[in-house]
Amino acid sequence: MLRRSAFEETCTKIIYFCNKQFLRDGICIHSPILKLGIQDNLLLVNNLLSLYTKCYGVEHARRLFDEMPHRDVVSWTGILSAYANNRNHEEAFRFFDLMKHSGENPNEFTFSSLLRCCSALENLGYGAKIQACVIKHGFESNPILCSSLIELYSKWDFLEEAVRVFNTMEDGDTVSWTTIISAFVQAGKSVEALRFFVHMIEKGVSPNEYTFVKILGACSSFSGIDYGKLVHSKLIVSGVKLNLVLKTSLVDMYAKCQEMEDALKVLKQTSEQDVMLWTSLITGFTRNLKFKEAIGAFRRMVGNFIVPNSYSYAGVINACSSIQGLGPGRQIHTKVIMAGLENDISVGNALMDFYTKCSNDVEDVVHVFKGITQPNVISWTTLIAGLGAHGLEYECSLAFLKMRFAGHQPNSFTLYNILQSTKSLNGTRKIHGFIIKTNADNDIVVGNALVDAYAGLHMVDCALSLAKGMKNKNVITYTVLVSKLNQIGLHKTTLDVIKHIQDDDIKMDGFIISSFLPASANLGALRTGKQLHCYSIVSGFMKWISVLNGLIDLYGKCRCTHDALKAFREIPSPDSISWNGLMHGYVFNGHITSALSTLEDMRLAGATPDSITLSIVLFACGQGGLVDMGVEYFHSLSKLYDIKVEMNHYNLLVDLLGRAGRLDEATGVMKSMPFSVDASIYKRLLHACKLHGNILLGEEMAKKGLELEPDDTEFYVVLASMYDEAGRADLGVSMRGLVK
Numbered sequence: 001m002l003r004r005s006a007f008e009e010t011c012t013k014i015i016y017f018c019n020k021q022f023l024r025d026g027i028c029i030h031s032p033i034l035k036l037g038i039q040d041n042l043l044l045v046n047n048l049l050s051l052y053t054k055c056y057g058v059e060h061a062r063r064l065f066d067e068m069p070h071r072d073v074v075s076w077t078g079i080l081s082a083y084a085n086n087r088n089h090e091e092a093f094r095f096f097d098l099m100k101h102s103g104e105n106p107n108e109f110t111f112s113s114l115l116r117c118c119s120a121l122e123n124l125g126y127g128a129k130i131q132a133c134v135i136k137h138g139f140e141s142n143p144i145l146c147s148s149l150i151e152l153y154s155k156w157d158f159l160e161e162a163v164r165v166f167n168t169m170e171d172g173d174t175v176s177w178t179t180i181i182s183a184f185v186q187a188g189k190s191v192e193a194l195r196f197f198v199h200m201i202e203k204g205v206s207p208n209e210y211t212f213v214k215i216l217g218a219c220s221s222f223s224g225i226d227y228g229k230l231v232h233s234k235l236i237v238s239g240v241k242l243n244l245v246l247k248t249s250l251v252d253m254y255a256k257c258q259e260m261e262d263a264l265k266v267l268k269q270t271s272e273q274d275v276m277l278w279t280s281l282i283t284g285f286t287r288n289l290k291f292k293e294a295i296g297a298f299r300r301m302v303g304n305f306i307v308p309n310s311y312s313y314a315g316v317i318n319a320c321s322s323i324q325g326l327g328p329g330r331q332i333h334t335k336v337i338m339a340g341l342e343n344d345i346s347v348g349n350a351l352m353d354f355y356t357k358c359s360n361d362v363e364d365v366v367h368v369f370k371g372i373t374q375p376n377v378i379s380w381t382t383l384i385a386g387l388g389a390h391g392l393e394y395e396c397s398l399a400f401l402k403m404r405f406a407g408h409q410p411n412s413f414t415l416y417n418i419l420q421s422t423k424s425l426n427g428t429r430k431i432h433g434f435i436i437k438t439n440a441d442n443d444i445v446v447g448n449a450l451v452d453a454y455a456g457l458h459m460v461d462c463a464l465s466l467a468k469g470m471k472n473k474n475v476i477t478y479t480v481l482v483s484k485l486n487q488i489g490l491h492k493t494t495l496d497v498i499k500h501i502q503d504d505d506i507k508m509d510g511f512i513i514s515s516f517l518p519a520s521a522n523l524g525a526l527r528t529g530k531q532l533h534c535y536s537i538v539s540g541f542m543k544w545i546s547v548l549n550g551l552i553d554l555y556g557k558c559r560c561t562h563d564a565l566k567a568f569r570e571i572p573s574p575d576s577i578s579w580n581g582l583m584h585g586y587v588f589n590g591h592i593t594s595a596l597s598t599l600e601d602m603r604l605a606g607a608t609p610d611s612i613t614l615s616i617v618l619f620a621c622g623q624g625g626l627v628d629m630g631v632e633y634f635h636s637l638s639k640l641y642d643i644k645v646e647m648n649h650y651n652l653l654v655d656l657l658g659r660a661g662r663l664d665e666a667t668g669v670m671k672s673m674p675f676s677v678d679a680s681i682y683k684r685l686l687h688a689c690k691l692h693g694n695i696l697l698g699e700e701m702a703k704k705g706l707e708l709e710p711d712d713t714e715f716y717v718v719l720a721s722m723y724d725e726a727g728r729a730d731l732g733v734s735m736r737g738l739v740k
Contacts, residue, residue: 058082073107081113089117093126106133108142115148119155127152131165140168147179154183172203178211181218190218194227201234209240216249225257244270248277255284260293275301275309283315286322294319295328308335310344317350326358348372349379356386380406381414388421396421410438412445419449428453444472448480455484460493468500475501475509482515494519495528508535510544517550521557529554542570549577556585561594576610583616592624609641611649618652627660647673651681658688663697679709686715690722698722713739 048064058079065071065079076099083092096114099106111134118127131149139145146169153162166172166180177200184193197215200207207215212235219228232250235242247270254263263284267277278301285294298316301308308316313336320329333351341347348368355364365386372379380403387396400418403410410418415435422428432450440446447470455463463484467477478501485494495516501508513536520529533551541547548571555564564585571578579602586595599617602609609617614637621630634653638645650673657666666688670681682705689698702719705712720735 058086073104076104077110084113084117089121092117108139108145111139111145112148115152119152141170143169143173143176147176150179150183154186157187159187174205174208177205182214185214185218190222193218209246212246213249216253220253220256223257225259228253228257244272244274244277248280251277251280258288260284260288275306275312278306279312279315282312286315286319291319291323310341310347313341314346314350317354321354321357324358329354329358342371343373345372345376349382352382352386356389362390377408377411380408381417385417388417393421393423412443415440415446416449419453425457442471448477451477452480452484455481475506475512479512479515482512486515486519491519491522510541510547513541514546514550517554521554524558526558545571549581552581556588559589561585561589576607579607580612580616587616587620592620595620609637611643614643614649618656622656622659627656630656651684654681655684658685661692663688663694679705686718690718695722695726
């Protein structure tokens with residue numbers, strides 16, 4: 001008897017040891033156990049059951065379980081856990097029912113496995129039943145089970161129930177505190193998560209690595225930099241090892257809080273760096289509009305022999321999209337192909353967006369789309385946006401149909417993009433019908449897109465009716481309408497919208513004020529503009545640069561240059577729009593010297609003149625007769641500030657020279673242009689020829705202009721007038737006879 005007992009004890013120890021390290025070696029013990037008939041030793045067979053589960057899977061373990069003459073809670077929990085780990089959750093619950101019928105009481109490990117099943121099945125009903133059993137068997141304060149219940153309820157956003165479970169624990173441990181904090185972070189309730197973190201510290205419970213990861217995520221989600229720095233300080237003094245996961249969380253937190261210098265500092269203090277750390281930095285730069293820095297970080301990462309992943313590529317491609325960097329983007333695309341990631345959906349979607357924004361060839365977008373193995377809604381939406389950007393309305397409609405046939409339900413952004421691409425009333429109405437049929441018209445993004453679409457088609461009453469009829473309309477709805485009305489030149493109708501906003505009791509924000517001000521400026525509606533100015537002061541919008549820029553434009557066009565200058569001086573850091581607005585106001589009112597003086601102030605302030613600046617300066621020189629200065633500015637500004645010279649600039653330069661009678665130079669400029677001459681430039685030269693009585697050149701300009709625009713009667717009228725002034729009335733009459 002003693003010998004058999006010793007053998008049983010030895011077998012139990014061997015199986016236990018094999019469970020830890022040498023799984024398959026433990027199976028060799030099973031045969032002697034059967035021969036000696038000691039399979040009624042529960043401790044030994046339970047260990048063997050665990051071994052079978054790990055080696056051969058649940059079916060072999062089940063056969064052993066069925067052969068057991070006696071079973072205890074460990075046996076039942078073992079087979080139940082085996083099914084749970086095998087993701088056969090329904091069978092796990094069936095064994096729980098059998099266990100109850102056998103009269104065996106479950107323990108905390110039984111319930112822990114069952115709660116994992118509930119979480120995997122996302123079945124709250126099962127979860128509530130298991131919780132009732134937990135309470136019935138007196139485990140309601142067990143930290144492990146409470147943590148599992150909290151996790152289950154948080155998945156379903158039942159945070160009140162999760163808190164109720166948490167409060168049943170007498171002394172929560174680190175795991176349970178971390179679980180409740182994680183629940184609130186997951187639900188987007190970062191402030192509440194921080195409160196629990198503070199209570200955790202006050203209770204003397206030490207946070208672990210996972211606690212800090214979760215709470216740093218909470219600081220990231222609402223840009224709580226002050227809290228983030230406090231958590232960072234607590235992390236340093238806590239004694240928790242600052243591993244790569246934590247350092248990545250710190251970089252991510254600082255990046256999302258717009259503190260890129262601190263994010264860089266964390267990275268530089270990290271000796272071991274991995275792809276996730278660098279990816280957090282790259283996406284952080286992109287999120288903070290530091291696109292060149294994002295591309296630079298990507299290059300440094302590759303230079304450090306760290307292999308980028310799909311998220312790294314997606315982040316740097318988004319940066320290339322934002323700076324219109326076609327060259328760098330194509331280089332990244334080549335690296336993507338070499339890495340074998342061209343089929344990756346996140347990389348593919350980023351590449352499609354990049355080519356939509358940066359390439360003139362729509363085939364680039366289509367080619368990337370075709371390379372994605374399983375396109376999702378975002379892929380289809382980006383394809384529609386890309387086709388729409390190239391004006392391919394029919395192809396957009398076809399892609400929209402194919403998307404639905406592929407089983408993808410369009411989301412609000414899909415519908416927004418298909419509406420943006422549809423330029424016909426009939427097409428818009430068809431999309432509108434689909435939106436109503438699918439009950440998508442209650443979505444604010446879709447509703448706003450419909451308002452924009454109908455306003456763009458000059459269906460103003462329809463657009464206004466839609467806006468007023470929207471259940472969840474807000475100030476953005478009216479901002480969309482006002483922006484479109486401004487765009488199509490319906491400035492009076494734009495200002496009429498103010499009354500509708502007041503009727504709907506919607507509070508205006510800085511964006512919509514910035515949209516109303518250009519309408520007031522273009523109409524010369526100084527009184528309305530001043531009312532908007534007063535509203536901005538009372539509502540605290542005078543810190544909005546877009547509002548102040550709108551006021552500069554308003555007062556400049558309403559001949560109140562002193563007030564325009566006052567508005568300009570309220571801007572701490574004027575941008576190019578501010579400087580251009582002030583200069584334009586001066587030129588509009590004939591203050592040429594002040595306009596050119598403002599240009600020099602702009603350059604001294606370190607602001608960068610742009611294409612619009614060059615247009616204003618050339619126009620100012622033309623109005624002031626400053627021909628040589630205008631020519632000098634044309635060459636120097638474009639060269640110094642890398643301004644892309646456009647047709648409008650050449651038109652202004654030709655007009656400047658033509659007005660001064662320097663017709664040979666004007667025609668020389670016209671011939672030296674890097675693109676085709678259009679009718680407008682011939683027309684400007686024709687007017688200059690009339691002004692200076694150069695009939696021969698005037699006839700040539702009229703002839704060439706009419707070749708491009710044969711129906712433009714202005715050429716005939718100006719040429720006839722030029723003949724009259726030259727005493728050639730017969731030719732003037734003849735020319736007028738050609739006017740249709």
